[in-house]
Amino acid sequence: MSSGPHSRLPVQFGRYLLTKRLGAGGMAEAFLAQVDGPSGFKKQCVVKVMLPHLAGEERFVAMFQKEARLAALLTHGNVVQIYELGDVDGTHFIAMEHVDGLSLSALARRAWGSGRSVPTEVTCCAVADAALGLAAAHALRDADGLLLGVVHRDISPDNLMMNKDGVTKVLDFGVAKLTGSDGEPSTATGELKGKIPFLAPEYILGKGMDGRSDLYSLGVTFYWFVTGKRPFTASGDLPLMEAIVKEAPRPPSELNPQVPPQIEEMILRLLEKDPARRPQTGFEVYDKLLPVLASRREVVVPFLEAMLLLSPAGGADASAGASGPIAAAPRTPGFVPSTPHTEGLKSEWRRRLAASVAPTEQGAQDSAALTASRGSLDAPAAEPAAGDAEDVLFTSTGTTSPSTRSAVRAANPPRTKLFVAAGGLAAAVAAAIVAAVVVSRDEVPANVSATIHAGGEVKPIDEPIGQPIGQPIG
Structure with missing residues (x-):
């Protein structure tokens, strides 16, 4: 070969x-x-x-x-x-298995690159499916009935594929870890595996991880789909990890007023710092989103079919955040606010809008974008501006200004230093974080799954395949 x-x-x-x-x-x-x-x-x-x-x-x-x-x-x-x-x-x-469809990353790229929004129902069905697949992995037992303690460790839009039936599947267990009975730790002391923007706080701190860490990563994916940006942004790996550990995420509705309240509640629960405050299993996430699944045939499948007919954004469906210089932007270029398309979610959305008072400048911009994009899924798309096709899912989006922070974050401003308890893996991770400051960002793009060693050396480990499985290269 x-x-x-x-x-x-x-x-x-x-x-x-x-x-x-x-x-x-x-x-x-x-x-x-x-x-x-x-x-x-x-x-x-x-x-x-x-x-x-x-x-x-x-x-x-x-x-x-x-x-x-x-x-x-x-x-x-x-x-x-x-x-x-x-x-x-x-x-x-x-x-x-060959999944004939698109990765969630490619799906969003195509939609936003053509001036279309991703319906809220599409995102909810994808997250519910992924949660159910993760629940099965987390509950996996060996031949003796002992829990294996599987943790995927690399949940992101690149590793979730939606097929032509609108069903989403989890793939790539290449960096998965077994934490149960006979699980052998596959991560050496001081290593972090996975994409940094999607890492759970407890993993960064070296406190160990379980299935709830995967659910946190799923929450980051959920947040990005409905807001066009990641919940935490920074100018480099070290400040990004600090933000993940210390800062509170901005409520999604501040970035996209059309996010229904129950969806926002689920996203924020998934992003809780304390694993005990998150949903405890993927089954719980699935159950909460179950009412939306009735829209799979009505909304999800037609939307996917429409996206498959479009030319890939930028000429190719490369993995989101392809390696290159890290650019600062308020949100993913070309993002169009997600909106509900079925009555069940629309009623909650209308209630949110009716209760809204003194909308922010960002909210006004989002509403204007929504009005401009509303209509049939097949409505003619505006020609994207130069650079709109670039997906910055994994790029830094700057620091949120104090005036736009949530009340929680304003009341609890992030500390300037990342505190990690000394001893064992946590100490090694802390040493790795400090050492990582000297590593050039150009050497290790944020989208690349990386192994960060305690000595400061960073090596790529099975980064996402350049094209999602099931999609030909453009």
Whole structure:
């Protein structure tokens, strides 16, 4: 595979015919593939092939194999299924389900890049599905019935795929951790795995993590979909981690007045600093969003179909926050405020608007944007301005000014120094955070899953595949 098979596709790889290169990450390449059987049997799948130069690295091989073994234990409609783990002439691979659709990151890019909003129902269905898939992973037990304590550790819009039926699936357990009975810690002392903007506060502080940490990451995804920005922003990794640990998120309705109250309540609960104050399982999140799922056929599927017909924003559906200089912006370029499309959510939305007094300048701008964008999902889209296609999901968006902070944050201003209890993993993480100050931002883009060592060295670990699985490169 080192000779670049994508330049001479299709090519036979074991029993799989690789037909199209879907993308590459720091640990593997992904290919659309076909496997043939008797009597004309054919099945499409995705084959994830480990990069040749990592084949001799025991740690990466173990991580790659663990992803397959763990995901293979999960048979759930909201988790991408694993078919086979193997190797061809020493090249390790995983064969998995092909999700014909878009990653949530690509879905938002296409919508906002074409001047359309993402209906609130679409976001709610996606979050509910992901929560159900995570609940299954978190509840996974071994053959003896002992809880494995699975934590995904990399939940973000890149790792959530929506298929043509409007069903969202969780993928990529490459950096997952087992915290249960026989789980072996896969993270060395002082390492952080995952994308920093999505890391839960307890993980940054080295206090350990469980399934509720994944729910926090899901909350960051939820927040971004309805507001166009992440709940915490800063000019670098260290201040960003400090903000995640110390600051209170701005209520989503301050950024988008059309966010229904019950949705805002769920988002803020997911973003609680204390895991005990968050929903305790994905089932709880799913149950709260259950009434919205009736809109899947009415709103979600037609919206996805419309997005699939659009050309990818910027010419390609590259992973959100593709590596490059970190730019400061108030929100994702091209963002159009999410709005409810069904009566159940609209009634709550109207109640919110009726109760609103003295709207902020930002709120007025959002309302104007909403008015401009309201109408059919297939309404002609305005030509996006130059640069609107760039998705800055993982880029810094500056520091919120005191005048726009929530009452909670104004009453409890963030401290200027990040306090981490000394001793054990927490001390190592603290050392890593301090050492990370000297690391150039250009060397480690915020969108890259990174391993931050206590000595200050930062190494990429299986960053998101450049193209979402199931999507051809533009």
